[in-house]
Every structure is written in structure tokens, then in C-alpha cells.
Amino acid sequence: MVEDNEEVRQAVKVYKALGEPTRIKIAMLLTEETNLCCSDISSKLESVAGSTLSHHLKQLTESGLLKMRKDGTYIFYSVNKDVARKYAPYLLE
Numbered sequence: 001m002v003e004d005n006e007e008v009r010q011a012v013k014v015y016k017a018l019g020e021p022t023r024i025k026i027a028m029l030l031t032e033e034t035n036l037c038c039s040d041i042s043s044k045l046e047s048v049a050g051s052t053l054s055h056h057l058k059q060l061t062e063s064g065l066l067k068m069r070k071d072g073t074y075i076f077y078s079v080n081k082d083v084a085r086k087y088a089p090y091l092l093e
Contacts, residue, residue: 010064014087017063022048023056027065027079031091034078035069041077 018024022045029044030036036044042053057077060066064083069076084091 010083011087013063014065014083017059017065018088020056020059022052023060026053026056027060027084027088027091030066030077030079031084035076036078037074037076 018027025045026041029041033040038050038053038057041057042048042050045053048056057066057068061068061077065080065088066077067080069078079091081092
């Protein structure tokens with residue numbers, strides 16, 4: 001039987017975060033273009049409301065799949081390649 005350790009919990013968070021089509025689109029977008037702020041992501045997805053996008057970004061960040069960097073009032077997002085390589089390598093292809 002597999003132990004319930006941190007690695008298993010991380011995998012569950014990542015797969016749960018990627019279980020929503022919009023979040024997969026966000027992750028795929030951020031593998032192509034790094035360091036995008038919320039407004040940049042919103043303009044590229046077009047059909048996602050700002051509050052919904054914030055929720056999706058929070059889920060992806062909490063799962064460890066995205067990294068965020070604050071610069072003044074802006075938060076820039078990029079894919080955490082170590083986590084993506086381990087749990088969702090198809091994002092990096």
C-alpha cells in the first residue's frame with residue numbers, strides 16, 4: 001500500500017488543479033510565455049472573468065504548479081518546471 005506522504009498530497013493538489021479545462025489552458029499558456037500578469041493572461045484567454053481567473057490562478061499556485069513573483073502592484077506568474085516535469089510533463093512538450 002502507498003503511504004500518504006507529502007509527495008502523494010502534492011500529486012493530488014496538482015491533478016485536482018488541472019482537473020478544470022480553464023486551468024489547463026492557463027498552465028499551457030504559461031509554459032509558452034513566462035512571467036505574465038493577471039491582465040496579460042486575461043487578455044489571452046478572453047472568456048474568463050477577472051474574479052474567476054484569480055480563483056484559477058490561486059488554485060494553480062497553491063498546488064505548486066505555478067510560481068508567482070510580486071513586482072509593485074503586479075503579480076507575475078510562471079510555471080514551476082520542477083513540479084510540471086514531475087506531475088504533468090505533457091505541459092512541457
